[in-house]
Amino acid sequence: MAPTAPVARNVAPAGTRQAWMRKDQIHTQKQFVFEKPSEVERKVPDAGVIDKPGVYELSTLPTGISKIHLIPGFIDSEQADWIFEQLLQDIPWGQRTHIRQEISFEEPRLTSWYGELPYTYSRLTMQPNPSWHPLLTMLRERIEEFTGYTFNSLLCNLYRNEKDSVDWHSDDEPSLGKNPVIASLSFGATRTFEMRKKPSPVDDFLQKYPSSCPQYLLPNISDQLSLVKHEVCSFRKCDIPVSKEENGDYTYVERLRIPLDHGTLLMMEGATQEDWQHRVPKEYHSRDARINLTFRIVYPESEGT
Incomplete structure (x- = not known):
């Protein structure tokens, strides 16, 4: 019987396969890691003055x-x-x-x-x-x-x-x-x-999340935004935490002095x-x-x- 010819095999050098998998895993992890966007800084507006x-x-x-x-x-x-x-x-x-809470x-x-x-x-x-x-x-x-x-x-x-x-x-x-x-x-x-x-849910949403809504939805944002008092605001499929204003914090609202x-x-x-x-x-x-x-x-x- 003639000797069997050697069959060529595409074998990766030792350690190469593991190295490739590690690179792929690293690539995959980078591709799907999402960092939480930094919160938009809000400034307390100065009070306007009406004296004319x-x-x-x-x-x-x-x-x-x-x-x-x-x-x-x-x-x-x-x-x-x-x-x-x-x-x-x-x-x-x-x-x-006045009597409030028995006081x-x-x-x-x-x-x-x-x-x-x-x-x-x-x-x-x-x-x-x-x-x-x-x-x-x-x-x-x-x-x-x-x-x-x-x-x-x-x-x-x-x-x-x-x-x-x-x-x-x-x-x-x-x-x-x-x-x-x-x-x-x-x-x-x-x-x-x-x-x-008084705080408006729509105004507060736009101030806190200016890039959260597609532009084509903005004209109808009042219809899209629904409030749930003690839980979340729901904008389509996104859950937005209740703002400070909805909890009675008037820090960022417009003010006037007359x-x-x-x-x-x-x-x-x-x-x-x-x-x-x-x-x-x-x-x-x-x-x-x-x-x-x-x-x-x-x-x-x-x-x-």
Whole structure:
């Protein structure tokens, strides 16, 4: 029998196969490793200042246009001086007591209510008082003539000094109806009226995740974004953690500062109470007394809802 010819075999040198597999594994690992993108840095926006007369559109959202109208000198200085002294003496000012979580505390200001209907805010009800002071009636009619609105109620506030204040809130009680109009007339010391925009889920999503959504979806992002209060935001198939704002953190929202001088009228209209909050904060420096008259339209509860 003829000897069998040797068969050529393609055998890799010792160690080569293992080396190739290691390179392949390394390549595969690099190909499928995803690094978590760094979080977009957000800066706390500076508060804007509104101190010039005019109409200002603060925001336009699905709820409507939020608008304010600032009219400094609506009551001239000489008249305002006399009105301030009369109101300070004649209005039956009182300090209301709140009870929250079984703890009672007094409002850091004095108030008085005028109107044929009761008014409830912060779970505190002020009883009807149809006996308007003649001076308040005159001021109401003057504002009605200027604005074209008719008001039937008035909440008076007296800030005795720099320590008196009112905390963040919206005038959105059911008895005020949808998109209430508030006319705020100030006398006495200048105090800063602050406003802040309520956090919008859409705005917050775009700020925190600017590259997370395909561009063609952005026009309809309001329809795509759904909120789950205590769990996640779901955008199509992506789960986005609930933002700080949805948990009550207003750090990054828009803010405004409006100095309200002696005799100044401020109108709040449209969706302002729906989309914004306001307050009069305590001051660090000494302040004299300030009276603020907030005219409004109150409906019976069944009509306002």
